[in-house]
Amino acid sequence: MMNQARIRFKTEIANFYRISLINLVFAALAMAFGISYMVTAVLGSPFGPQDFLFRLVTGAVAMACFGLGLSWLLSTLRIFEGVETIQDALHAADEPVSGERLTCLIVRMLAHYRDNRDTIRTMIRVSTAGGCVFFVLSITSGIRALSLTANGASAMFDSLALIPSMLLTLGIALVSLMSSYYFSRFAGHWDRRLHEIEESECALKKTLEMGEA
Amino acid sequence: MSGRRTVYEIYWEILVYCKTPRSFTAIINRCDLNSKTGQEYLAFLSGKGYLSAVAEGEKTRYVSTPAAGEYIALFSSLYQKLFDTGPGFRL
Numbered sequence: 001m002m003n004q005a006r007i008r009f010k011t012e013i014a015n016f017y018r019i020s021l022i023n024l025v026f027a028a029l030a031m032a033f034g035i036s037y038m039v040t041a042v043l044g045s046p047f048g049p050q051d052f053l054f055r056l057v058t059g060a061v062a063m064a065c066f067g068l069g070l071s072w073l074l075s076t077l078r079i080f081e082g083v084e085t086i087q088d089a090l091h092a093a094d095e096p097v098s099g100e101r102l103t104c105l106i107v108r109m110l111a112h113y114r115d116n117r118d119t120i121r122t123m124i125r126v127s128t129a130g131g132c133v134f135f136v137l138s139i140t141s142g143i144r145a146l147s148l149t150a151n152g153a154s155a156m157f158d159s160l161a162l163i164p165s166m167l168l169t170l171g172i173a174l175v176s177l178m179s180s181y182y183f184s185r186f187a188g189h190w191d192r193r194l195h196e197i198e199e200s201e202c203a204l205k206k207t208l209e210m211g212e213a
Numbered sequence: 214m215s216g217r218r219t220v221y222e223i224y225w226e227i228l229v230y231c232k233t234p235r236s237f238t239a240i241i242n243r244c245d246l247n248s249k250t251g252q253e254y255l256a257f258l259s260g261k262g263y264l265s266a267v268a269e270g271e272k273t274r275y276v277s278t279p280a281a282g283e284y285i286a287l288f289s290s291l292y293q294k295l296f297d298t299g300p301g302f303r304l
Contacts, residue, residue: 004296005294005295005297008296008297012296100289102293103225103293104229106292106296107218107225107226107292111217111218111222197291197292204221204291
């Protein structure tokens, strides 16, 4: 029984560590992109009234991206630090990890989850919203790269240079939505465990009551 | 260990830590408790016969009794069971 628990706990912590790490990198990228889009929107070449409106919208969306990226980064950092500590403790423990040590780490992870339960929920919402905003941003970049005319679409060489950044923005959008999905699944599993613990507290209480006093 | 823990988790932590005799200060430091709550937990466990106070010169140390073994074992099995049943988190 302990072997299976040990393997599963290790795997789950390693997976969650990876998700948190990817989140951290993409949150930093999201923030950087938000700033970059804002600067581009403000300091672009001379423009007409139509272009002004377009830039205003892009700038506002970019500012929202920056805010979401910052919020995403700070939330992930807090969660990542806790998981990293548990992951390090798991790696530092002698193999095979003793039952006592394993229980200790499970308790630590549960305490960490209880502490960050609300943050994880916020992160799920922020990641979903961030994913949608970045998706819109990548689409607007795509429209800029392709000049749409009545006769069809055409692209200038300069505009084509926007395509890599558009693809990266799209990538951030996908990772953001993906992490929201994985965080939801993670939260679902750990909520179930918290519920199971609440149920098993009766047995622990009974055992304690059977003490001498 | 810090963070939000249930009372049963704190009891388990104290009992496991006190497998070898420990001072009050060491216990509250290790289990991240304040002095008042630390006293309450130790009084409860001592009252139930899971912890006994051993006088070593002027110092008092606390040590888990054999009766604590049952609680420790049940706690460990319940917590490890969380990872034995149901689907786990996978990528």
